[in-house]
Amino acid sequence: MKGDAAVIHVCEALASGILRVVPALADETVVAGIPTVVVYGRRPETPEDMSEWFDPRVRLVPVDGWGDRSAVGGCVGTVRAAVALRRELSRFHGGVLHLHSTYAGLVGRLVPAPGWARFYTPQGYAFLNGSHPRGLRWLTLVAETALAPRAHTIACSRAEGAVAARLARRHGVSVVQNGVDGELAEPGVAPAGEGFVVASVGRAAYQRRPDLFVEMRALLGEDGDTAFHWFGDGPDRELLVGAGVAVSGWLAQRDAAAAIARTDVLVHFSAFEGLPLSLLEAMRAGRAVVASDLPAIREVVDDAGILVRDAPEAADAVRRLRADESLRAELAARAHDRAERLFTKRAMVERTLATYGL
Known part of the structure; x- marks a missing residue:
């Protein structure tokens, strides 16, 4: 990468499993001297103090309202996310743009990003979510198919990679399986009466x-x-x-x-x-x-x-x-x-x- 290039991660909801993945990737590049940014939305389970999860040199950019799933709130949050991402992209002369999950993938593949290598990790395609209305699932599938050429897909499992390959056709797909670390923890104190x-x-x-x-x-x-x-x-x-x-x-x-x-x-x-x-x-x-x-x-x-x-x-x-x-x-x-x-x-x-x- 050029000396003025950066790595930017985009997450619509920095919580749950994605909160295990993104800090590990961001810390690795910032320690190597590469400017690293995380643009993210919030869910109720997103920690209040995100700085505890990242190396202090990682630039954290929260987006108010991104993650709101109401019709109006979702649209407003998405626009704010696009504006925030454009602003962060303009601070550097290219680099790596990694989009984590469906909604980040939609925003990050629609925003113009000349000079940036785009990567997309679905972490479970939203069109597979049976709780969504059928029309929304169909629209999401159409969007995934249309936008697949605009980023290299990094699937988090071989199963997800097989779906990505069908969507991407001749475009790039890699598989990098999720991973965890940590030794065996000491059990917490069980409440009285639990066996x-x-x-x-x-x-x-x-x-x-x-x-x-x-x-x-x-x-x-x-x-x-x-x-x-x-x-x-x-x-x-x-x-x-x-x-x-x-x-x-x-x-x-x-x-x-x-x-x-x-x-x-x-x-x-x-x-x-x-x-x-x-x-x-x-x-x-x-x-x-x-x-x-x-x-x-x-x-x-x-x-x-x-x-x-x-x-x-x-x-x-x-x-x-x-x-x-x-x-x-x-x-x-x-x-x-x-x-x-x-x-x-x-x-x-x-x-x-x-x-x-x-």
Whole structure:
């Protein structure tokens, strides 16, 4: 890169899994002496003080209202994001522009960016989101197809890469799998009366299918020694609470790691995926996992967990793991080994920068 070039990351919602990816990439380039900028919107789960997540030399540019999903608010936020991005692009003479997730991808591929190499990581295509109206999904698919030539797609899983290749046709697609780091955490202090802990982690919304977690919990019935937790928060919080699931709210990273460490079985339902970082973190923590049988999740779990198609199969899997401590320990060990060997943050960062050409 030229001496006056930069790396700019754009994120419509700097939260959840993307909050594990972008700081790792941004810190790597700013430490190497490359000016690095993050333009981002906010969700309720976005930390108030983003400076705690980044090297202090990374320039952070929040965009008010970007992330608002109402019709008017969404349009206003998108315009503000485009203006903010144009302003940041004008400060440098080209470089790398990396767009993270669908809405950032739409803005960043429409804004003129001569001299910039554009990269786009969907982290789960929005047109696969069955909770969106059919018309919106169709429009998103049309937009993805039309805009595919305007950026090199860096898919976060082989499954996402296969979708990207169909959309991009002859244009560039690379696969860089998400990765996590971290040693086994010390378990947090369990509330009195808890014995066997079944939990899920993430945003309580359609993609993570909290309705299936509730159905599974009902099928498992009442057992005074089993506790059901959802570590996270979201619009479907009350659905979970009403079914007797303890919802923690958003936790600091250290507290979330401690909560996962005291979980006996981590259940990861999903409607669609890029490559789930919360599942990788549970595997890295040495937890037995039960997860939806989707292509991206098969890519992660393989034989290191139990894959299920619905809530009854998940309930059966939890019963098996509760009854068989040796099976639980074996799957937990396999999960830790697989995450540690194949899905590291270091590999993710190095492969991404190599794709940039740095």
